[in-house]
Amino acid sequence: MKRYQKVINNIDRGLIVTVLLIILVGLLCLYSATRTVNPGIFTKQILWILLGSICMIIFFAMDYRILKNIYWPLYLITLILLVCVLVFGRDIAGARRWFTFGQVSFQPSELAKITLIIWIASYGSIKKGIQGYNIRDLAFPFLIISVPVILILLEPDLGTAGIITLIATGIFLVIGIQRSSLIAILSMVSVSLPAGWLFLKDYQRKRILAFLDPSQDPLGSSYCTIQSKIAIGSGRLLGKGFLHGTQTQLRFLPEHHTDFIFSVVAEEWGFIGASILVLLYLLLITKIIYIGIKAKDRFGALVCFGIAIYFILHVFINISMALGIMPVVGVPLPFISYGGSSLLVNMMCIGIILSISWRRFIF
Amino acid sequence: MKPRVESIPIEMEFRKKGILLLALVGVLFSIILGRLMYMQVIKGEYYAGLSRNNRIRIMGIRAPRGRILDRNGIVLADNRPSYDLIAIPNDIPNIHYVTSKLSRLIGLDPKEAAKKIRKGKRRPYTPVYLARDITFENMARVESETYELPGISIDPSTERDYVYKDLACHVLGFVGEISKKELDAHRGEKKYAIGDLIGKSGIELECEDELRGKKGKKIFEVDAIGRRQKVLEESIPTPGKDVMLTIDKRLQVIASDALRDRTGAVVAIVPSTGEVLAMVSKPGFDTNMFLGPIAPEVWQKVVNDPMHPLENRALRGQYPPGSIFKIFVALAGLTDNVIDPSKEIFCPGYFDLGSKRFLCWKRQGHGDVNLKRAIIESCDVYFYHLGKDLGIDRIKAFANILGLGRPTGIELPNEVSGLIPSQGWKLRRFHRPWQKGETLITAIGQGYVLVTPLQIAKAMSAVVNGGFLYTPRILASDSPRLEKQLPVPRSYLDIIKGAMRGVVEDPHGTGRIVRDPMFSIGGKTGTAQVVRKIVSKRSDEKDIPYRYRDHAWFVGFSPVENPEILVVAVVEHGGHGGSIAGPVVKDVIKGYYFIKELDNEKISKGNK
Incomplete structure (x- = not known):
């Protein structure tokens, strides 16, 4: 009994409460954004949250160190899924990103984010350069990461490929890279990008530019940004009130239940509501980093930092896009944007973090 | 490998990095909060105004x-x-x-x-x-x-x-x-x-x-x-x-004026490169008419006009080539060693094949003619003989080598293929076997054969430039595209060129009207019968011609040695080729020399 009590006490309840609060805000917004157009989305999201909670509990209960032993199988499964989606995936608007089973669809590139974090953390905890990694140490992981990134680029999904690259870069910076190697890499990248551009044929450049342009309609992307800015700005200090955001309810705002859901929060709940949400994210990320610092082993710490970077990038890029300080790229807002795969992966991450946090008290 | 590694206190190692990461998070989130503050509190009134009536x-x-x-x-x-x-x-x-x-x-x-x-x-x-x-x-x-x-x-x-x-x-x-x-x-x-x-x-x-x-x-x-x-x-x-474009506006004007308001087409081309200098099709339309609000009546009128003013006849008009085709048949005969150019054939004014009699255009006959004379005077009987000896398969094969029967490949849309008939084609199209008499008619460019003026310009250029078949082109940015070299000895090409010179310069030449004391010009006339006996039977409503006069063809080039320009003109229902289409070609060739002189003067003035 006493032992059981101790188990409960050592769970990071603050983290769970933070996540639940974020999820609650998300559900309210999703309801507001979709109730008139597509009420089914709200119910589906609740089911995803339940499924996600089960995932979270499983990963919490499981010793996270198992992950370190199966990082190769995880990586290979991810690769197989990414290849399969290119072959069997459903073609939606010219991209093959989803497996579809009836009403449910799943996006393997979301899963790739967490499995790659686990792979890098395992690699980083096994092979360690005393003075940090040099270029030769990085060649192998570079190869390993570029395979799934290229597969995702083929879907095509530039946003996800980009974010995975950024996450990987972030973790390696945390692990440590020798200064001279870092300078060499940076100069290589800054030279090869424009040089590569020069060597491209004109039609290839056009294709790349068309590919980089994420909007279907030639005038669409700045329309989204402007409508999003109006939605956010017009929320002012206190917001227009729940279910009263005109931009949202009159459907001026496109993609308001996925990529632009932050605008819904800001319009209906104002500066007060939006900054509370931002602070909740800040709390979540701070907690994850803290758990990383306190972790008992190198692998656990690196996984924490990886997941923290994952959340930082998603939150910052998504909100900046809604605020019009970044170009429009399809990056979901964690726990809030509608989308099952991303939610499952987010909950999985929290489960792993809880496991790392809890187990530091045992050994 | 290094067990020591795992035992290094993790807290020490990652504390610094964790704090750095936290600092980064602080900066990023401050940006977001600052921006939110700016947009919602400071500029809130402005955005609220925009949203009120989504403006x-x-x-x-x-x-x-x-x-x-x-x-x-x-x-x-x-x-x-x-x-x-x-x-x-x-x-x-x-x-x-x-x-x-x-x-x-x-x-x-x-x-x-x-x-x-x-x-x-x-x-x-x-x-x-x-x-x-x-x-x-x-x-x-x-x-x-x-x-x-x-x-x-x-x-x-x-x-x-x-x-x-x-x-x-x-x-x-x-x-x-x-x-x-x-x-x-x-x-x-x-x-x-x-x-x-x-x-x-x-x-x-x-x-x-x-x-x-x-x-x-x-x-x-x-x-x-x-x-x-x-x-x-x-x-x-x-x-x-x-x-x-490769078009010369001045020559285009001259060619357009030369055709006057008659229906037809003119193509002027540089035989040694395939550059099109002028391309006229009549009737035309004022292109500005299609700008702005175009009334449906006007559009309907243009589209339904029986003269089809929107069609570019230079590459969409399909005509029997008439006697112009004899040049290609003659080359085929020479190349396949079917004829001896100096051997004479007697033309009594007709040619009998079985029970059918095929007439020469000159009813009283040409008498004894060799190849050169047959071309100069456009003797049909000579080519009936030649056609019979060659057979339709060899005629078709040679016409295809010259690019007839397929689009020329110029950089303009919707070009048509024309038609070079064959035994198989007739069987597929009419379910009836090929008749020997049809070979004779094909040999003088009548019957089923259809060509576009641009195809003739392309094929004729190869004949007069020494055997190089160039794709006609109209974009100045493209370079000459050599499709192939004709499998014809140079001496045969020279014989044909000589005969074509005779068409214009010989006292009995059918194209004498084109003769000019200043320039050496070679050419060939063509008079394409519009649909009688054979073709009229297959015509459906749309193909019935609005008049029954012959189409007039002329192709001319100058100078005969190293031609700089080749002009093809076709005048629909114009009548006899030499007298109607010939002067059009002559006008364009003279115009070409006039423009050349003008440009030379400009250059020499510029040099001074």
């Missing part, structure tokens, strides 16, 4: 199309400023009121306009083009009543200007508003939107990608009744690239 409108700005130039840089298709009448569907509270007012002001069809606006309601803030290129007066009328016309605005734009009206209209083509079908064809390329202009024919269609340029856009704020207040964001359109 943001976004609109594409048309890019000026690239110009089309002749080989000397003279502008054939230009741009001029114009005004478009535009509606934002959502800003029009009473469609009927607005459209009837517009109809009173500038005579717009109110039903058509109302239909367009209602259709646009699905995308309520996307502008609908009510009328392109309205006149200055109409623009002023609309502007003066703008308070009475919510949601209606005038947009400055650019419009095509075909400087010389109908000159080279078939080559240039024209532009028009993109159709539903074209929009579907380009779906997914992110190039076009409703209301965009697109090349519909000629160079405008062929070079659409270069000419189009890239649209700009303007995002602006409107007031409560949709009038523009302030531009929030603007990106300048990128103009399209200019396209330079």
Whole structure:
């Protein structure tokens, strides 16, 4: 009994409460954004949250160190899924990103984010350069990461490929890279990008530019940004009130239940509501980093930092896009944007973090 | 490997990095909070105003199309400023009121306009083009009543200007508003939107990608009744690239004048490169007619005109080549060693094959003729003999080597193939076997054979330039494209060229009318029978000719040694080839020399 009590006490309840609060805000917004157009989305999201909670509990209960032993199988499964989606995936608007089973669809590139974090953390905890990694140490992981990134680029999904690259870069910076190697890499990248551009044929450049342009309609992307800015700005200090955001309810705002859901929060709940949400994210990320610092082993710490970077990038890029300080790229807002795969992966991450946090008290 | 590694206190190692990461998070989140504060608290009033009646409108700005130039840089298709009448569907509270007012002001069809606006309601803030290129007066009328016309605005734009009206209209083509079908064809390329202009024919269609340029856009704020207040964001359109043609505008004018208002086509080409210097098709149309609001009646009239003014006869007109074809049959005979050029054949004025009698155009007969004489005087009987000896298969094979029976490959759209008949073709088409007599008729270029003037220009160029078959081209940016070298010995080509010189210079030549004391000219006449005996049976309603006179052909080149120019002219229902089409070709050749002299003078003046 006493032992059981101790188990409960050592769970990071603050983290769970933070996540639940974020999820609650998300559900309210999703309801507001979709109730008139597509009420089914709200119910589906609740089911995803339940499924996600089960995932979270499983990963919490499981010793996270198992992950370190199966990082190769995880990586290979991810690769197989990414290849399969290119072959069997459903073609939606010219991209093959989803497996579809009836009403449910799943996006393997979301899963790739967490499995790659686990792979890098395992690699980083096994092979360690005393003075940090040099270029030769990085060649192998570079190869390993570029395979799934290229597969995702083929879907095509530039946003996800980009974010995975950024996450990987972030973790390696945390692990440590020798200064001279870092300078060499940076100069290589800054030279090869424009040089590569020069060597491209004109039609290839056009294709790349068309590919980089994420909007279907030639005038669409700045329309989204402007409508999003109006939605956010017009929320002012206190917001227009729940279910009263005109931009949202009159459907001026496109993609308001996925990529632009932050605008819904800001319009209906104002500066007060939006900054509370931002602070909740800040709390979540701070907690994850803290758990990383306190972790008992190198692998656990690196996984924490990886997941923290994952959340930082998603939150910052998504909100900046809604605020019009970044170009429009399809990056979901964690726990809030509608989308099952991303939610499952987010909950999985929290489960792993809880496991790392809890187990530091045992050994 | 190094067990020591795992035992290093993790807390020490990652504390510093964790704190650095936290600092980064602090910075990033401060940016977000600062920006939120700025937008929602400081600029909140402004955005609240924008949202009250959602006052943001976004609109594409048309890019000026690239110009089309002749080989000397003279502008054939230009741009001029114009005004478009535009509606934002959502800003029009009473469609009927607005459209009837517009109809009173500038005579717009109110039903058509109302239909367009209602259709646009699905995308309520996307502008609908009510009328392109309205006149200055109409623009002023609309502007003066703008308070009475919510949601209606005038947009400055650019419009095509075909400087010389109908000159080279078939080559240039024209532009028009993109159709539903074209929009579907380009779906997914992110190039076009409703209301965009697109090349519909000629160079405008062929070079659409270069000419189009890239649209700009303007995002602006409107007031409560949709009038523009302030531009929030603007990106300048990128103009399209200019396209330079091989056409010489001056020669084009000369060729057009030479054909006068007769129906037909003229092609002038540089035999040694394939460059097209002039391409005329008549009747034509004033390309400017298709700009702006085109009335459906006008369009119907043009499309249903029995003279088909929109067709470019130089590459879409299919005619029997008549005696011009004899040149190719003669070459086939020489190459396959079927004839000895010096051997004479007696022409009594007819040729009997079985029970059928085939006549020569000269009823009293030519007497004894060799190959050269047969070409000069265009003796049919000689070629009946030759055709019979060659057989249709060899005639067809040689015609195909010369590029007949398939499009020439010029950089213009919708070219046709013409037709070189064969035994298999007739069986497939008519389910009847090939008749020997049909070979004879084919040998003199009548019957089923069909060619376009451009095909003749291409094939004849190869005959007179020493056997090099070039793809005709009309874009100055392309380099000469040699398709193949004819498998014909040079000496045979020289025999034919000599005979063609005789056509013009010999006292008995059929093309004597073209003779000029100043220049050496070679050529061949052709008179294509319009549909009698054989062909008329297969004609359906559409193919029945409006007149029954023969088509007149002439192909001429000059100078005979190293030809610089080759001209093909066909005059529909013109009658006899030499007397009708010959002078057209002569005018163009003389015009060519005149222009050359003019240019030489300019150069020598420039040197001084």
